Amino acid sequence: MRPVAVVGIGKTSFGAFPQRDLRSLAVEAGQKCLADAHVSASHVEAFYLGNFAGPAFVGQNHLAPYVASGLGISGVPCTRFEAACASSGSAFFHGVASVAAGMYDLVLVAGVEKMTSQPTPVVTEILAGAGDTTSEVRAGATFPALFGMIARRHMFQYGTTREQLAAVAVKNHSNGAKNPLAHMRKVITMEQALAGKPVAEPLTIYDCSLISDGAAAVILAPLERAAEFTDKVARILGVAQTSDAVALDNKDDITSFHAVRLAAEKAYRKAGVKPSDIQFAELHDCFTIAEIIAMEDLGWVKPGEGGPYALSGRTCLRGERPVNASGGLKSKGHPVGATGVGQICDVVMQIRGEAGDLQVPRHSLGLAENLGGSGATAVVTILGAV
Amino acid sequence: MRPVAVVGIGKTSFGAFPQRDLRSLAVEAGQKCLADAHVSASHVEAFYLGNFAGPAFVGQNHLAPYVASGLGISGVPCTRFEAACASSGSAFFHGVASVAAGMYDLVLVAGVEKMTSQPTPVVTEILAGAGDTTSEVRAGATFPALFGMIARRHMFQYGTTREQLAAVAVKNHSNGAKNPLAHMRKVITMEQALAGKPVAEPLTIYDCSLISDGAAAVILAPLERAAEFTDKVARILGVAQTSDAVALDNKDDITSFHAVRLAAEKAYRKAGVKPSDIQFAELHDCFTIAEIIAMEDLGWVKPGEGGPYALSGRTCLRGERPVNASGGLKSKGHPVGATGVGQICDVVMQIRGEAGDLQVPRHSLGLAENLGGSGATAVVTILGAV
Numbered sequence: 001m002r003p004v005a006v007v008g009i010g011k012t013s014f015g016a017f018p019q020r021d022l023r024s025l026a027v028e029a030g031q032k033c034l035a036d037a038h039v040s041a042s043h044v045e046a047f048y049l050g051n052f053a054g055p056a057f058v059g060q061n062h063l064a065p066y067v068a069s070g071l072g073i074s075g076v077p078c079t080r081f082e083a084a085c086a087s088s089g090s091a092f093f094h095g096v097a098s099v100a101a102g103m104y105d106l107v108l109v110a111g112v113e114k115m116t117s118q119p120t121p122v123v124t125e126i127l128a129g130a131g132d133t134t135s136e137v138r139a140g141a142t143f144p145a146l147f148g149m150i151a152r153r154h155m156f157q158y159g160t161t162r163e164q165l166a167a168v169a170v171k172n173h174s175n176g177a178k179n180p181l182a183h184m185r186k187v188i189t190m191e192q193a194l195a196g197k198p199v200a201e202p203l204t205i206y207d208c209s210l211i212s213d214g215a216a217a218v219i220l221a222p223l224e225r226a227a228e229f230t231d232k233v234a235r236i237l238g239v240a241q242t243s244d245a246v247a248l249d250n251k252d253d254i255t256s257f258h259a260v261r262l263a264a265e266k267a268y269r270k271a272g273v274k275p276s277d278i279q280f281a282e283l284h285d286c287f288t289i290a291e292i293i294a295m296e297d298l299g300w301v302k303p304g305e306g307g308p309y310a311l312s313g314r315t316c317l318r319g320e321r322p323v324n325a326s327g328g329l330k331s332k333g334h335p336v337g338a339t340g341v342g343q344i345c346d347v348v349m350q351i352r353g354e355a356g357d358l359q360v361p362r363h364s365l366g367l368a369e370n371l372g373g374s375g376a377t378a379v380v381t382i383l384g385a386v
Numbered sequence: 387m388r389p390v391a392v393v394g395i396g397k398t399s400f401g402a403f404p405q406r407d408l409r410s411l412a413v414e415a416g417q418k419c420l421a422d423a424h425v426s427a428s429h430v431e432a433f434y435l436g437n438f439a440g441p442a443f444v445g446q447n448h449l450a451p452y453v454a455s456g457l458g459i460s461g462v463p464c465t466r467f468e469a470a471c472a473s474s475g476s477a478f479f480h481g482v483a484s485v486a487a488g489m490y491d492l493v494l495v496a497g498v499e500k501m502t503s504q505p506t507p508v509v510t511e512i513l514a515g516a517g518d519t520t521s522e523v524r525a526g527a528t529f530p531a532l533f534g535m536i537a538r539r540h541m542f543q544y545g546t547t548r549e550q551l552a553a554v555a556v557k558n559h560s561n562g563a564k565n566p567l568a569h570m571r572k573v574i575t576m577e578q579a580l581a582g583k584p585v586a587e588p589l590t591i592y593d594c595s596l597i598s599d600g601a602a603a604v605i606l607a608p609l610e611r612a613a614e615f616t617d618k619v620a621r622i623l624g625v626a627q628t629s630d631a632v633a634l635d636n637k638d639d640i641t642s643f644h645a646v647r648l649a650a651e652k653a654y655r656k657a658g659v660k661p662s663d664i665q666f667a668e669l670h671d672c673f674t675i676a677e678i679i680a681m682e683d684l685g686w687v688k689p690g691e692g693g694p695y696a697l698s699g700r701t702c703l704r705g706e707r708p709v710n711a712s713g714g715l716k717s718k719g720h721p722v723g724a725t726g727v728g729q730i731c732d733v734v735m736q737i738r739g740e741a742g743d744l745q746v747p748r749h750s751l752g753l754a755e756n757l758g759g760s761g762a763t764a765v766v767t768i769l770g771a772v
Contacts (some may be wrong), residue, residue, distance in 0.1 A: 001489075021520070047629075056441055059523070061515035062470040062632055065762035069631040075648050078629035078763070079476050080468045084448040090465055094480065101487030103387075129447035134407070137445070243433075243464035245455040246448055262461050376451035377464070 001100040003223035006234045006383070008037025009345040014183045014214035014333030016116040022058050026112035027070040029215035029338075033108065034071075037219045037229040041072035044219075045104035048095040049080045050088025050111035051337035056126045058114050067112065084130035085286060086241075087111060089340030089370030089379030092218070093241040099220045110217035111342065113335035123211050127336070130373040132247035144208055144287070146248060146374045148200035151289040154255045155202065158304030160292065162202060166193035167311040168288035169206040169330060175317055176327020178357040183212045183333030207288040212333030216342035223386070232352040237365075238270030239381040246376040257375035260297040264369075264380045268299075271382040275299035278382070279362040280321060280350060282343035284371040285328040294369050295323070298380075322360040325350065340370035340379060347383050387486040389609035392620045392769070394423025395731040400569045400600035400719030408444050408500035413456040415601035415724075416496050420457075423605045423615040427458035430605075431490035434481040435466045436474025436497035437723035442512045444500050453498065470516035471672060472627075473497060475726030475756030475765030478604070479627040485606045496603035497728065499721035509597050513722070516759040518633035530594055530673070532634060532760045534586035537675035540641045541588065544690030546678065548588060552579035553697045554674035555592040555716060561703055562713020564743040569598045569719030593674040598719030602728035609772070618738040623751075624656030625767040632762040643761035646683040650755070650766045654685075657768040661685035664768070665748040666707060666736060668729035670757040671714040680755050681709070684766075708746040711736065726756035726765060733769050 010032030012025050026049070034041060047068045055061040064078035083090040088111025095109040115123055124144075128137045131146060154160045170193050176182040188206060196204030219229070226233040244259040245251060251258065268275065275298055283298075285291035292306035300321065301309045309315065315323035326332045326346040329339060347366040349355045355363075364385040371378055396418025398411050412435070420427060433454045441447040450464035469476040474497025481495040501509055510530075514523045517532060540546045556579050562568040574592060582590030605615070612619040630645040631637060637644065654661065661684055669684075671677035678692035686707065687695045695701065701709035712718045712732040715725060733752040735741045741749075750771040757764055 023520070053441060053447060055439060055512075055515050058519070059515055060519045061439060061468065062517075062759050062762055064469065065629040065758075066518065066632045068629055069636060069762075074630055075628050075645070077476075077479065077627040079480065079627070082447065082466045082468055083450065090463075093463065094465065097484065097487070097489060101483070101489060103483060103487060126441075129441050129445055131448075132452065133444070133446045134409070241463040241465070242461050243451040243454055244460055246452045250455060259461070372451075373448050376448055376455075 002102060004096050004099045004220055004236045005223045005226040006218050006348050007221045007226050007229035008033045008219035009348050010036055011181055011216045011342060011345050012214050013181045014212045014335055017213045020213060022054055022060060022112055022114035023067055023070050025114060025213060025215040026067040026110055029217040030071045030108060030110050033217035033219050039106060039219060039229060043106050044073050044108045046076050046098060046107050047073050047078040048091040048107065048109040050091035050340055051080055052082060052084055052087045052113055053126050057118055083377040084372035085336050086340055086370045086372030086377040086379050087337040090241055090377065092341055092344060093239050093379050095220055096236055096239050099222055105221055105225060107220045108217060109220060109341055110215060111338040111340055112215035113337040114213045115211050115335060116213050135247050135249060144200035144203055147287040147289055148203045150254050151202050154289060157255055160307035162194060164307030164311045165207055165288040166190055168285060168291045169193045171316055172285060172324050172328040172330040175325050175358060176331025179327045179332055182327045182331055183210050184331050203287055209286045209329035209334040212335040214333060214335035214338045216338045216345050218341055218344050233386045234348040234351045234383050235386050237382045237384050238267040240266035241379045244376050246373060248374055256293060256303060257297055257378060259375055259378035260294060260369060263378040264298050267380040267382050273382060277365055278367045279365045280325060280360045281323050281367040282326060282346050283323055283369045285324060285330050286334060290371060291323065318361065325355065325358045325360050343368040343370060344381060351383060351385050388488060390482050390485045390606055390622045391609045391612040392604050392734050393607045393612050393615035394419045394425065394605035395734050396422055397567055397602045397728060397731050398600050399567045400598045400721055402502040403599045406599060408440055408446060408498055409453055409456050411500060411599060411601040412453040412496055412498035415603040416457045416494060419603035419605050425492060425605060425615060429492050430459050430494045432462050432484060432493050433459050433464040434477040434493065434495040436477035436726055437466055438468060438470055438473045438499055439512050443504055469763040470758035471722050472726055472756045472758030472763040472765050473723045476627055476763065478727055478730060479625050479765050481606055482622055482625050485608055491607055491611060493606045494603060495606060495727055496601060497724040497726055498601035499723040500599045501597050501721060502599050521633050521635060530586035530589055533673040533675055534589045536640050537588050540675060543641055546693035548580060550693030550697045551593055551674040552576055554671060554677045555579045557702055558671060558710050558714040558716040561711050561744060562717025565713045565718055568713045568717055569596050570717050589673055595672045595715035595720040598721040600719060600721035600724045602724045602731050604727055604730050619772045620734040620737045620769050621772050623768045623770045624653035626652035627765045630762050632759060634760055642679060642689060643683055643757065643764060645761050645764035646680060646755060649764040650684045653766040653768050659768060663751055664753045665751045666711060666746045667709050667753040668712060668732050669709050669755045671710060671716050672720060676757060677709065704747065711741065711744045711746050729754040729756060730767060737769060737771050
């Protein structure tokens, strides 16, 4: 297996764009990405697309060739990956593997979701399809409800507090307010976060990520050829995808995501780094509790210590290990299928030193964690400066 | 890249099974397949699942870990692939690539679809999502309509006749009647086929494949280890996936599928065989015209000669090059996401000499062609006896 690099990135704004359709978003991200790497569409040897629920949100299936033809990519393998909120993380994992294996030299990986064309109750129902319909969904469990149960259990087991959850929201909103591509550029106070309207107790509106439209893309090449495309190479040191049962009731412990622990372990091993080496990260804060649990599952702190760590300020933009400098899913937005690749773009921007007001102090070793559903899929990626 | 073999196969019956859910079908195929290769689920290193529209048909998304947990597979990459009717062909292509590249030794690839829980008009609408919703679907074009246009143009351009289309239906029903796992085990006469109720002229009910439930699975291993699992090894000589535009109006010529031509060319080259070497095949007869066009695109006959070739009887069970000995999508059934892997199972059964009443005379070199939508994805696989 040969080393692989990200040689181009491209993102749309995340937000609610009533005038934009799914294809135009994906094409915009793809074109920006190709331009960033100075690559023409005709040189792309394979196209990997992550999308969660285009068929349900906009009625379009068979999305990989549908988007590819809009980019001028044809005649090569164009494949759609669906793994709930980790759809484009999964596409990225497979894209990296294909370049590492020497199957291709130039691979475009994108993620897209167009969610806001449906009313919120319909969106909630579509998202619920990432849970287990034969048990959870039948019983009325939406995703806020599932993560509400997870949060409640974490509080019971470890004493995690509402303030600790709110600290994640306050930080991510503070970061997102500085991100020109973020969906909700709005600073919130701890008081506001604590007084949020309940969604699924103990989670309030400020604990939940956003329903967004958006797309993101990266272009991959073997490290040995990276300099042909960019002078700001980000190397993929390790990436792993793992799985677990879909339904929460099939898990021994809902205060930890087994798939994340396993993916992290594999990614650290491949990268040859320790958890404490990670300087900054984009974590999958679909709900505030998920960011807290992720820090525990990634081995930065012990189980139960994620809440105090979040409240301590050490994950703030200028803290010892900034988390979600981009604003995270909470403030940047969460166009489900775009999120995984969007995180990679954000980590690469940091590594390149191009994150502007969001630039973190130490930025040579970053991590992205992308979670599917309530933990049935996890993708962990470690990227570094060359 | 190292040679890869199919070391186990497993299929459910295809049909309408009101008592069965999607997961139980996929699990049945997966378990049969693991048993066939004498492999336990805990040895599976990655799971590739093809499914077209589980979310729309049964409301369940995030299908790869959902099915995997039912099989006892966890902690490894479990990924869903969607490429319309070529969904499991695409999963197979990626699974083969991963073993060829040395990423894994034992990979399970499955396909599943549960369609009959929805009424036919809803199924037609869901299937239409594999076309271009911004042009074709908006104009009311269902898949029978799209293939009706393709057939009409093929008739106009080459003089293809209704009798030639009907010959495909008569042959495939004759074969399927002998297949214990087929959906519609019913012999039809040429007279019946010609008098079929119109669906989208010139296509009648006998030109259209079936709406089915079903699942299929194969297990892949490096050729050098194949003997550990089976004494009836089928070697994958070549496999290619390619793409084209989704909408028919973006294609220069609708009487040929460019993606199939390209995939066939690549697969022949990898396998080191000529079109005329192929002894038998499973072709994607979603509509009778598609089988005729496939034989032209695969280079067996010149453009326009597929119709006369079909009528000549040379593709019958005891003909010079049997096509769809299984009964094809027409009679065996077409559970969309299961079709690609189902074809591979049928080719492997022939290679092993296990096809019973359906056994073809020469069976050491076979081909499977899996088409997505109206040709935006194609997967062509060539398999041989070792």
